[in-house]
Amino acid sequence: MTANDAERRAMRHALELATHGPRGLNPQVGAVLLSPAGDVLAEGWHRGAGTAHAEVDALSKLAPGAARGATAVVTLEPCNHTGRTGPCSEALISAGVARVVYAADDPGAESSGGAERLRDAGVDVVSGVLADDAAALLHSWLEVQRLGRPFVTVKWAQSLDGRAAASDGTSQWITGPDARADVHRRRSRADAIVVGTGTLLADDPALTARTADGSRYDHQPMPVVLGVRPVPADAAVRRHPLALVQHDGRDLVALLADLRDRGVQRVFVEGGPTIAGAFLRAGLVDEILAYIAPTLLGGGMPALGDIGVQTIDDQLRLRVASVEHFGDDLLVVAAPRPSTGSGTGSTDSGTGKTHSGAAVPGGDD
Template sequence: MNPNSDVERWMNHALALAARGRGAVEPNPMVGAVVLDAAGNLVGEGWHQKFGGPHAEVFALAAAGERARGGTVVVTLEPCCHWGKTPPCTDAVLRSGARRVVAAMPDPFPRVAGGGVKLLRDAGLDVTVGVCEADARKLNEPYLKLLGTGRPWVHLKWAMTLDGKIATRTGDSKWISGEESRAKVHELRGRVDAVIVGRGTVTADDPLLTARPAGPRIAARVVVTASGELPEGCQLRATARDIPVLVYTAAGNESKLEGWRGDGAEIVGLPASDTGLSPDAVLADLGTRRFTNVLVEGGAGLLGAFLDMKAADEYHVFVAPKLVGGDTSLSPVGGRGVGQMRDALELAECVAEPSGRDVYLHGFAPGAVRSAT
């Protein structure tokens, strides 16, 4: 087989391998690699499996061994050329004797940023960049956004009835969605860095906000309360020493939360306006912590604030085949909203699929998908 042929098929295979690291490698990017021998046969494959562990090229080249000599390394991201938690992947490529490297996209990380490609080319290797680049960028949108903007990728999630309600007129909300939908939410919680709610959700629902069963990540539980008012007793406060709790409040209101601080929560004061805390200010602080994916679960005021500021990137909506009615029953998204239907946010790449008896709608904010490219 000509090693120059069928490279897109091998790149797609490498992208599928890369996706196996979702939730385990952040804030690093997901990366997959395959090694073809001089005849174009697959002789090694690997992916970045966990943060701080070996990179994809190292696994793939180790599997290939001497069969990599004279062959091709197909990798979803430019090989790194710097010492971090692991040695440079360019060193492993050069030691392998491979003569060609095909990368889906350059790595914008400042300590790489084309340096890996230059080093390999200077060593005499044939290097191609840009095969399946759009797919590679889509896979690592959260990584690219964090690097490009200093903000994490924001997922918004809610469950509602067929008539658009998140609770009855008495405030009862357990349960709107079915077991399959709730399992999807727990899976999502298990691969993000933070689950974010507002004061009203803590007061009304007393949530634990953990992933059950546990996923590859343990998300910080984040509460946004400009007023600094929170219940004295609740599950979040009771478990703050076991699983991180982070509370954002208006600067000057931190003293109201000294009891929470004493029980293990971290309290952060931020500048606030008459409308409360800015989602961007919260996201900026989370970005300094290198949080890559965050999940906003409610309530309506917080979801509305993120929507008004166009601060969300990805949407997860579960619609149950139930009707509750009621003029005072709550809707999922509050905030200011838009004045004209033509200004309504229309999700991109939106798909609907069954989730038990519910319908799961999944889509992206227009433009957010490529915001950091």
């Protein structure tokens, strides 16, 4: 079976509706109910954890029995489990919906199976309609489901000879304004930004995402500081629009689990060489952003700390995704080779070593 034109139009609208919902622990989902003639009966979207799912939200806008024989067009396979809310598959069956058209399969071990349940109840089911559009919308959420933790990007800026700061500790600015603007754009797409207390005390960063004119992007990353030293009361991060989260940094797997529980899907690690090295050493990095300026420092702080490589055979091989120019600066976007880790510790494909977690040495960067 395939979707008809009215159902495809409804799916495009459902994808738009889904964007009204917040990103977080639950996916953004939209739903449209169509009459047998293809007219819109009701629509809905998921408004966050603990609220009605998109299908139930749409059904709630109809009188009892009004959905009998209708088609439900949904951006994600209806769930088949009971959490804070009941199974959407059962709600659709009880409402008398005759046909369900959805875009993306639910990857959850507990929540998937809705399509099978609907078919068993005699409901016509069509899957994969505008699946690429749904995958793009749900990209971050789907990555969290695949990894079992938030997607982690590690960023650093360096001179051509691999230094992040001069011998006296100064580091502002190695790269130019175009590269720094790109960093802020990428910060604005993240849900959390992570630094160590060493970086925070040395540079007093605001940890906000700002446009070229200094104003803040609408979406701001949650500021996360790793380390045991106290954050000064007058630190710039204290003026961040989101509340500061501080962890001791001793267990990065536990940190990511906590951030996931807070609804974080994408983590932007910008905390200096020790923090960057700790995440890489733990096998918890999915993307590397290395901004390279055509300048030489000849000494000072290296851009990356210890990642556990003792011999050339242990080197962590990367896959380069792209190389971009920002003025005179280069951005190399790369990722560790695919690993066999599950997200609660992983195997670095470049080293063959398995990690169950990692600590930031001394809890500070």
